[in-house]
Amino acid sequence: MSVSDILDGKLNENEVEIKGWLVTKRSSGGVQFLVVRDGTGFIQATIHKDEVSPKVFQEAEELTQESSIIIKGVVKEDKRAPGGYEVRVKDLQVVHLAEREYPLAKKEHGIDFLMNFRQLWIRSPRQTAILRIRAEVVKACRDFLDGRGFVLTDAPIFTPSAVEGTTTLFEVPYFGDKAFLTQSGQLYVEATIAAFGKVYCFGPTFRAEKSKTPRHLTEFWMVEPEMAFCGFEDNLKLQEEMVAYIVKTVLEKRQRELETLKRDITPLKKVEPPFERISYTEAVEMLQKAGQQIEWGEDLGAPHEKFISLQFEKPVFIHRYPTKAKAFYMQPDPQDPKVVLCADLMAPEGYGEIIGGSQRIHDLKLLEQRIEEFGLPKKAYEWYLDLRRYGSVPHSGFGLGIERTVMWICKLKHIRETIPFPRTITRIYP
Amino acid sequence: MSVSDILDGKLNENEVEIKGWLVTKRSSGGVQFLVVRDGTGFIQATIHKDEVSPKVFQEAEELTQESSIIIKGVVKEDKRAPGGYEVRVKDLQVVHLAEREYPLAKKEHGIDFLMNFRQLWIRSPRQTAILRIRAEVVKACRDFLDGRGFVLTDAPIFTPSAVEGTTTLFEVPYFGDKAFLTQSGQLYVEATIAAFGKVYCFGPTFRAEKSKTPRHLTEFWMVEPEMAFCGFEDNLKLQEEMVAYIVKTVLEKRQRELETLKRDITPLKKVEPPFERISYTEAVEMLQKAGQQIEWGEDLGAPHEKFISLQFEKPVFIHRYPTKAKAFYMQPDPQDPKVVLCADLMAPEGYGEIIGGSQRIHDLKLLEQRIEEFGLPKKAYEWYLDLRRYGSVPHSGFGLGIERTVMWICKLKHIRETIPFPRTITRIYP
Numbered sequence: 001m002s003v004s005d006i007l008d009g010k011l012n013e014n015e016v017e018i019k020g021w022l023v024t025k026r027s028s029g030g031v032q033f034l035v036v037r038d039g040t041g042f043i044q045a046t047i048h049k050d051e052v053s054p055k056v057f058q059e060a061e062e063l064t065q066e067s068s069i070i071i072k073g074v075v076k077e078d079k080r081a082p083g084g085y086e087v088r089v090k091d092l093q094v095v096h097l098a099e100r101e102y103p104l105a106k107k108e109h110g111i112d113f114l115m116n117f118r119q120l121w122i123r124s125p126r127q128t129a130i131l132r133i134r135a136e137v138v139k140a141c142r143d144f145l146d147g148r149g150f151v152l153t154d155a156p157i158f159t160p161s162a163v164e165g166t167t168t169l170f171e172v173p174y175f176g177d178k179a180f181l182t183q184s185g186q187l188y189v190e191a192t193i194a195a196f197g198k199v200y201c202f203g204p205t206f207r208a209e210k211s212k213t214p215r216h217l218t219e220f221w222m223v224e225p226e227m228a229f230c231g232f233e234d235n236l237k238l239q240e241e242m243v244a245y246i247v248k249t250v251l252e253k254r255q256r257e258l259e260t261l262k263r264d265i266t267p268l269k270k271v272e273p274p275f276e277r278i279s280y281t282e283a284v285e286m287l288q289k290a291g292q293q294i295e296w297g298e299d300l301g302a303p304h305e306k307f308i309s310l311q312f313e314k315p316v317f318i319h320r321y322p323t324k325a326k327a328f329y330m331q332p333d334p335q336d337p338k339v340v341l342c343a344d345l346m347a348p349e350g351y352g353e354i355i356g357g358s359q360r361i362h363d364l365k366l367l368e369q370r371i372e373e374f375g376l377p378k379k380a381y382e383w384y385l386d387l388r389r390y391g392s393v394p395h396s397g398f399g400l401g402i403e404r405t406v407m408w409i410c411k412l413k414h415i416r417e418t419i420p421f422p423r424t425i426t427r428i429y430p
Numbered sequence: 431m432s433v434s435d436i437l438d439g440k441l442n443e444n445e446v447e448i449k450g451w452l453v454t455k456r457s458s459g460g461v462q463f464l465v466v467r468d469g470t471g472f473i474q475a476t477i478h479k480d481e482v483s484p485k486v487f488q489e490a491e492e493l494t495q496e497s498s499i500i501i502k503g504v505v506k507e508d509k510r511a512p513g514g515y516e517v518r519v520k521d522l523q524v525v526h527l528a529e530r531e532y533p534l535a536k537k538e539h540g541i542d543f544l545m546n547f548r549q550l551w552i553r554s555p556r557q558t559a560i561l562r563i564r565a566e567v568v569k570a571c572r573d574f575l576d577g578r579g580f581v582l583t584d585a586p587i588f589t590p591s592a593v594e595g596t597t598t599l600f601e602v603p604y605f606g607d608k609a610f611l612t613q614s615g616q617l618y619v620e621a622t623i624a625a626f627g628k629v630y631c632f633g634p635t636f637r638a639e640k641s642k643t644p645r646h647l648t649e650f651w652m653v654e655p656e657m658a659f660c661g662f663e664d665n666l667k668l669q670e671e672m673v674a675y676i677v678k679t680v681l682e683k684r685q686r687e688l689e690t691l692k693r694d695i696t697p698l699k700k701v702e703p704p705f706e707r708i709s710y711t712e713a714v715e716m717l718q719k720a721g722q723q724i725e726w727g728e729d730l731g732a733p734h735e736k737f738i739s740l741q742f743e744k745p746v747f748i749h750r751y752p753t754k755a756k757a758f759y760m761q762p763d764p765q766d767p768k769v770v771l772c773a774d775l776m777a778p779e780g781y782g783e784i785i786g787g788s789q790r791i792h793d794l795k796l797l798e799q800r801i802e803e804f805g806l807p808k809k810a811y812e813w814y815l816d817l818r819r820y821g822s823v824p825h826s827g828f829g830l831g832i833e834r835t836v837m838w839i840c841k842l843k844h845i846r847e848t849i850p851f852p853r854t855i856t857r858i859y860p
Contacts, residue, residue: 002579002627019659021624021821039627039658040579066624068821070659095659096792098820119621119813120820128625135582142572149432149470152565156851157587157634157649160859172602172611175640179858181602188851191549191860194451194496195558197432197469203634204587210605219587228469229449229500229525362526383549383860390528390550391451391498421586421618428609429590430621430813 003041007083007256011075016087018043019095021123022067025060032060034089035082036071041256042125044078044086045071056092065102066123068095111414118421119430129257130417133250134406138202140249141223141400144242145200150225153192155185155201160380168207170218181206184399187329187384189226190360193395194387200225212425214414215302215352217403219423226397232331232341232359235396236317239345239355240273242400243315247271250409263411267313267349276316280339283308283318299325305344305352312348319343328374329367331359331394341396351408357398364388433471437513437686441505446517448473449525451553452497455490462490464519465512466501471686472555474508474516475501486522495532496553498525541844548851549860559687560847563680564836568632570679571653571830574672575630580655583622585615585631590810598637600648611636614829617759617814619656620790623825624817630655642855644844645732645782647833649853656827662761662771662789665826666747669775669785670703672830673745677701680839693841697743697779706746710769713738713748729755735774735782742778749773758804759797761789761824771826781838787828794818 001016020038027033030049035042047060063069073089103117104124114121121127146152158172158179170181185201192199202223209216225238247268250258258265278286280300287294287304294304300318308318320339323332330340342358361367367388371378378385406418416422421430431446450468457463460479465472477490493499503519533547534554544551551557576582588602588609600611615631622629632653639646655668677698680688688695708716710730717724717734724734730748738748750769753762760770772788791797797818801808808815836848846852851860 019823020627037625039581039623039625066820068823095824096822102820103816117813117816119816122622123625131583131622131625132581138582139572139576142569146569151469151562152568153561153850154634154651156849156853156858157636158853158858170602170604172600174600174858175638175855177858192552192561192850193469195467195469195553195561197450204584206587208605221584383547386533386547386549390496390532392526393449393498394525420583420622423586423588425605428586428588428604428607 003036003038003043005040006043006075006085006087007041009085012077012085014075015072016075017070017072018045018087019070020068022063022065022069022098024065025063027061032057034060034063034071036069036087037123041083043083044081045073045089046086047089047092052089052091056089059094060089060092062097063094064098064100065105066098066120068098069093070095115416115422115427116429122420125260127417129254129260130406130410130412131420132257133254133410134402134418136250136254137246137402137406137409138221140246141242141402142202143249144245145223145225148198150198150200151192151196153189153196153199153201154203155182155188155224157182157203168209170206170208183207184222185224186226186397186399189224189397190384190395191387193226193228193393194391197229198225198227210425213302215404215407217415217419217422217424220419221402222399223402224397224399226395228393228395230359230396231394232343232396235357235359235398236277236319236343237273239317239343239357239398239400240275243275243345243355243405244272246405247409258410261410263409268409270313271315271348275314275345276312277319277343278308278316279319280321286311297322297325300344302352305346306350309346309348309352310350312346315348315354316346317343318346326358328370328376329358329360331361332366347405347408349408349411351404353401354404354408355398355400357396359394359396362388362392362394364392433466433468433473435470436473436505436515436517437471439515442507442515444505445502446505447500447502448475448517449500450498452493452495452499452528454495455493457491462487464490464493464501466499466517467553471513473513474511475503475519476516477519477522482519482521486519489524490519490522492527493524494528494530495535496528496550498528499523500525545846545852545857546859552850555690557847559684559690560836560840560842561850562687563684563840564832564848566680566684567676567832567836567839568651570676571672571832572632573679574675575653575655578628580628580630581622581626583619583626583629583631584633585612585618585654587612587633598639600636600638613637614652615654616656616827616829619654619827620814620825621817623656623658623823624821627659628655628657640855643732645834645837647845647849647852647854650849651832652829653832654827654829656825658823658825660789660826661824662773662826665787665789665828666707666749666773667703669747669787669828669830670705673705673775673785673835674702676835677839688840691840693839698839700743701745701778705744705775706742707749707773708738708746709749710751716741727752727755730774732782735776736780739776739778739782740780742776745778745784746776747773748776756788758800758806759788759790761791762796777835777838779838779841781834783831784834784838785828785830787826789824789826792818792822792824794822
């Protein structure tokens, strides 16, 4: 028996027992109105003085915010109650009377205060809604990939070398040696495609970027599918289908949470394949016309991405970036070797990049050349070069950032709310 | 169209196109027998000289091990072929001719050699079977918990303090400060139960243990469910059901892989609730009677666990360890405060611990006392103590180690084969 069952209308007029926490309380005449949270939802419980023992009524009067309680009563449909149902209480048991001064009792707190009390802040309706949507997004990614025959092959966290340079890596002393925390599992899933064809890894990744922005965490989760015998176009197609599936699943299963967040779902309903596409070159022209500072050849920054994102109602792929602005392993465009067969997917409504993907170089000689051009230590990549020595195939893949996707779907101003315990350059507590 | 579809008997007499890699090749008379792997399975392909062009026949003759190829042909039922089907080839396209000397071509290699070529070793039938079972175990854990209303709440990897002492922690320089890599997400899922009731985290965890044993990795994955309003007995019940579900799922869905591993599945079929149970005290008596070195009060070591595990056909819970042998947060047994309400689950067949779980202390005063007794810095646990100040409830949970579970289900001698890229005290490459 849970609050969500009550809100789903399954228990009307039934006797229920709810174990949960007191969120708010007010009294009016001989009635106390409690809002109770049990982890599956929020419900109003009413205690009528003439329907319970004097002891129960008094204990209810003395209840403090966040006290844990067990209530027994009957479910009643009531249009005035939030959610349309209430529990008319017959009995109440106090499991733990919370200390009188709940740190988050006041309505307004600064963000540092809230972050210091993240262990309590996550209990609030808004935070639980966001985190429940996060869990749904994670499940949607996995269900989508598992359902299409992708095999999960976890990439290691400790790595001997960097995918994309070493300046933003966390270094860990490792039994007299040193290891780096992974920035991406991509190189490793490229290895497992020859065993399984279609694979993905899904785990935390780390960037020691000093950027203190609303879009950066030092620790964030990525899902990274990789496919053998897969070119650039099929890769984009999978991304469209996967993102559309994620959004559709959240719309279907997390309606209540989206309402809690007051999320306007009209833009989300438009997220259906095919997505929009513009080339990097077109994007630069568009930005220059709008008076933004950018030269062809530079990578796009967050303000550029935001601008492009706002020009379209659907997610938009920006494809074929300049070779030098992107990672060493990307396949050159046969039509124009100055650019590579990559695409970043911009979420709409100004949110910018949620996916980076590309076709990978499968030719040994070209890959060796790129490693040299990029000034990377060839020895560290010997194992990766082996993948081009023994049965190399055209292959493609991408990485979808979970937190940025949740931030967009929930329409949040800051990424820190999208993960239970956010880590930033100034925070590893609690 | 995939090899697994052929092996499932869905494509008999159909024309198919298979994209994959050459595993082995032999020829006899005018026929070449190829074994091809496409990531979903292994299939025999036969090339008859009189049925293909001379060019195709010659290219097939020149194929090297692990070359990537695309074959077209017709599926034929054939009892002599491994798996009962073969593809009678009409056309062959060589995508990439692998270099002539495949490093793993010889039958016998030392383990260090294989580990240095892990990027290729994972392609072997035995390794793909193990890793596919691993993926199934992960999915079974998630499906089981999601299906019962547990909410995924990822725990952080960077932590400011240790769950169980600091001697086995990896320390990471963190923007002028220091962080530790998590050993367990437990304290954090204890925080999220007040928001969601039933939760779990599932991610990599790290132990800088110097033990070089067949059961230790420095980086391994754990799933850690935690439940509000849940006592010791209900916690054990969930563990029984979850482990039984995992094993049943693998038996149903990974039959082919278990056959590849030549796993005797008779012991696995016995993994049904209720599991066996003995107290720590009984275990010590049993060990002492058998002449093993152990005194009441000491924690059990791997040889002890192995011995106990071998006494039972089913998994066995060893419960109620001495307070001082276990972590500070465990609830004392009201019947006997010298021991705590914890249990470790031993997998059968000598495999030992795959789960550690307990009821947690919910009383603030007692928890403060334990933190002091264990010599832990109270300040670091202030956020954790808040959970006992505001709506504390009896709660329980456990952590299941994925690699140890896979090691047992696959009946492996060493844990390093249970994860795509194992990390040990002497290895972070590839």
